[in-house]
Amino acid sequence: MRLTRLGGSMASEEGWQMTLKxxxxxxxxxxxxxxxxxxxxxxxxxSKHRVPKPYRMPELDKWVRERRTLHEAKIISDLKKAxxxxxxxxxxxxxxxxxxxxxxxxxxxxxxxxxxxxxLVESVARNLGEIVGRxxxxxxxxxxxxxxxxxxxxxxxxxxxDFGLSAVTDDLxxxxxxxxxxxxxxxxxxxxxxxxxxxxxxxxxxxxMGRDFTLRIIEKVKEIRRRGRYVEERxxxx
Amino acid sequence: xGKELLVLGIESTAHTLGFGIVSSEGRIxxxxxxxxxxxxxxxHPREAAQHHSAIASTGIAEAFxxxxxxxxxxxxxxxxxxxxxxxxxxxxxxxxxxxxxxxEKPLIAVNHGVAHIEIGRLVTxxxxxxxxxxxxxxxxxxxxxxxxxxxFGETLDIAAGNCLDVFGIKAGIGPMPAPEEYGxxxxxxxxxxxxxxxxxxxxxxxxxxxxxxxxxxxxxEDLCLSITETVYSMLTETLERALAFTEKKxxxxxxxxxxxxRLKEMVDAMAELHGAGVYVVPPEYAGDNGAMIAWTGVxxxxxxxxTPIEQSRVRPRYRLDETDAAWREHGL
Numbered sequence: 323m324r325l326t327r328l329g330g331s332m333a334s335e336e337g338w339q340m341t342l343k344x345x346x347x348x349x350x351x352x353x354x355x356x357x358x359x360x361x362x363x364x365x366x367x368x369s370k371h372r373v374p375k376p377y378r379m380p381e382l383d384k385w386v387r388e389r390r391t392l393h394e395a396k397i398i399s400d401l402k403k404a405x406x407x408x409x410x411x412x413x414x415x416x417x418x419x420x421x422x423x424x425x426x427x428x429x430x431x432x433x434x435x436x437x438x439x440x441x442l443v444e445s446v447a448r449n450l451g452e453i454v455g456r457x458x459x460x461x462x463x464x465x466x467x468x469x470x471x472x473x474x475x476x477x478x479x480x481x482x483x484d485f486g487l488s489a490v491t492d493d494l495x496x497x498x499x500x501x502x503x504x505x506x507x508x509x510x511x512x513x514x515x516x517x518x519x520x521x522x523x524x525x526x527x528x529x530x531m532g533r534d535f536t537l538r539i540i541e542k543v544k545e546i547r548r549r550g551r552y553v554e555e556r557x558x559x560x
Numbered sequence: 561x562g563k564e565l566l567v568l569g570i571e572s573t574a575h576t577l578g579f580g581i582v583s584s585e586g587r588i589x590x591x592x593x594x595x596x597x598x599x600x601x602x603x604h605p606r607e608a609a610q611h612h613s614a615i616a617s618t619g620i621a622e623a624f625x626x627x628x629x630x631x632x633x634x635x636x637x638x639x640x641x642x643x644x645x646x647x648x649x650x651x652x653x654x655x656x657x658x659x660x661x662x663x664e665k666p667l668i669a670v671n672h673g674v675a676h677i678e679i680g681r682l683v684t685x686x687x688x689x690x691x692x693x694x695x696x697x698x699x700x701x702x703x704x705x706x707x708x709x710x711x712f713g714e715t716l717d718i719a720a721g722n723c724l725d726v727f728g729i730k731a732g733i734g735p736m737p738a739p740e741e742y743g744x745x746x747x748x749x750x751x752x753x754x755x756x757x758x759x760x761x762x763x764x765x766x767x768x769x770x771x772x773x774x775x776x777x778x779x780x781e782d783l784c785l786s787i788t789e790t791v792y793s794m795l796t797e798t799l800e801r802a803l804a805f806t807e808k809k810x811x812x813x814x815x816x817x818x819x820x821x822r823l824k825e826m827v828d829a830m831a832e833l834h835g836a837g838v839y840v841v842p843p844e845y846a847g848d849n850g851a852m853i854a855w856t857g858v859x860x861x862x863x864x865x866x867t868p869i870e871q872s873r874v875r876p877r878y879r880l881d882e883t884d885a886a887w888r889e890h891g892l
Contacts, residue, residue, distance in 0.1 A: 353804040375800075377829035378793045381749040386793075389754075465758070487758055 451526025638857025746785025
């Protein structure tokens, strides 16, 4: 067993594994991973286990799951260095393709947005723009940036989650897809807020990325929208 | 429904010129197909078009003879309007317009990709599948949703079949199914770029890497095993995502690569996890053929979708999701 605690060595590996597995509660079953909530020594954690696929030959299956787990951990670690708020990876079990991630006490922006006071919506949107700008300035595209993958805690602090489809990229289109997906998720679930939200989001975004880049990416978002490829349908649940 | 309708369908998107006659009961009365085989290399569009023109009148006569009906008895003339090679498409379109005018029957423009799916639904009996369309030139995952065959995933560069064919040819063993057969004797798996982005896939990096490893002396059988396993796993995984997303219970495999035994095995294993049924189009209707155009023509005719001559220009880049699949709303 190769259980790694990021940033330190670890005693009695078997013991950790046992207690981690003992009290977990499944909170989401995706096409690729099972996400569970668990508690370990008073810490609330979330585990993301990439499940084996019986149709892939075992060597390939293991390689793919391990590589994706490492990729996600790497992206999260890069984002934390760049000051993008996201839950930290606390432990990684490479052999089991499982990440143990800090649990955030908060709710999905999707659910919280309609109850926020109007003044707060503006500052949240602007703050989100800054966060996404910081992520993009590090050439990282989230890949599935909908309001379901943004958490907000009691103090109004935002966190990005689920980097399963993220990529390091120089392609403007991949970055633009993030903004497109965010816009479409607002359009479908929070229509009355959408315009004000996006206006403030772009203010925050351009304060990080600059006016010229922001105008270029807005053009790209419009182009993606015109193509109407149902990108959001295709990515939402993968 | 009243009288049984009959439609003549003409296929000419690429190397195949086909004529089919199908009834509104789904009876396939005729399916006559001629394939242009280039002496060397790939298809030259103009030479293929010349082949099609030369054989056309024989083919039409043969189709009506096989069906045992006279041209006056058909209720519509369908043709593949795209996507495909311009010169080839124009041969089929010209024949269709001429026949429609001469016989005074409605003209029906059909999307070639939609026709592959519809003939698959007809001959396998599945109702509402997620479709994996894998052929030499196509790799996409589609399902019907809200009046259209929506594209849930597709290749971002080359087609899956193309990737395996090119590898086989460059390795000196020839196109599919050779790489899969050699792969069965492979012992060691070598990781190759496994590129799945959401429901999209990419194969060009994988092909380059495999060819490089071949040059470096990796055993051919092992490479064949690695490349086929990787390509099929990517396809099966994206198909699984589309299945989970759409919550459909049927999978339809369409196109030349659907003949692969190993791919079918993997899709079966995946489908079992989701309690879904797997359907494969039999070989005679898997490749390009006239019957698929005729049957889709029947569906469109019943949904009232005919095409005025002046709007019957061919569409070489006609996307699958641009077709209004109105017949599906009528339960057809």
